[in-house]
Amino acid sequence: MTIVHAQFFHLIGVIFLFIGFGGLMAIGENRSVINKIVASFHGAGLLILLITGFMAQGVGKYGFPGWIITKLILWLAMVFLFVMVKKDKLNAKTAVIISAVVGIVVVYLCKFKPF
Numbered sequence: 001m002t003i004v005h006a007q008f009f010h011l012i013g014v015i016f017l018f019i020g021f022g023g024l025m026a027i028g029e030n031r032s033v034i035n036k037i038v039a040s041f042h043g044a045g046l047l048i049l050l051i052t053g054f055m056a057q058g059v060g061k062y063g064f065p066g067w068i069i070t071k072l073i074l075w076l077a078m079v080f081l082f083v084m085v086k087k088d089k090l091n092a093k094t095a096v097i098i099s100a101v102v103g104i105v106v107v108y109l110c111k112f113k114p115f
């Protein structure tokens with residue numbers, strides 16, 4: 001296992017997570033079958049991201065710098081965003097926009113590792 005392998009699987013998680021967020025826009029139309037597919041992509045994406053994130057952290061011997069701790073918090077934020085839409089506490093379009101902003105911050109953190 002090299003860091004490139006871990007990053008490869010990590011990026012599959014990113015694809016799944018954002019397929020899930022994109023699909024959230026359909027939830028307003030109450031299509032329950034789509035909801036299940038969307039929720040599965042979102043959930044699988046987050047699980048893959050967590051497992052492969054720790055794989056990359058281990059292989060890269062990064063320890064726990066600020067950018068990884070912050071990524072863990074933002075990973076949790078991605079969970080809550082979805083749950084809030086499912087519980088009708090947040091509009092789907094707002095959640096999708098917030099997820100894009102959080103996603104950009106996360107990519108900045110792991111590529112530039114500012115702290």
Ligand code: HEM
Binds near residue numbers: 056
């Ligand atoms: C919101 C969820 C997350 C997203 C969208 C995300 C996204 C990314 C992306 C796009 C990369 C760059 C991969 C590459 O350069 O090929 C990356 C790298 C990485 N991520 Fe995540 N990640 C997330 C959660 C996590 C979590 C929870 C951890 C916890 C350990 C983590 C640890 C890492 C590590 C260690 C790297 C490798 C950085 C490097 O070697 O340069 N990520 N992540």
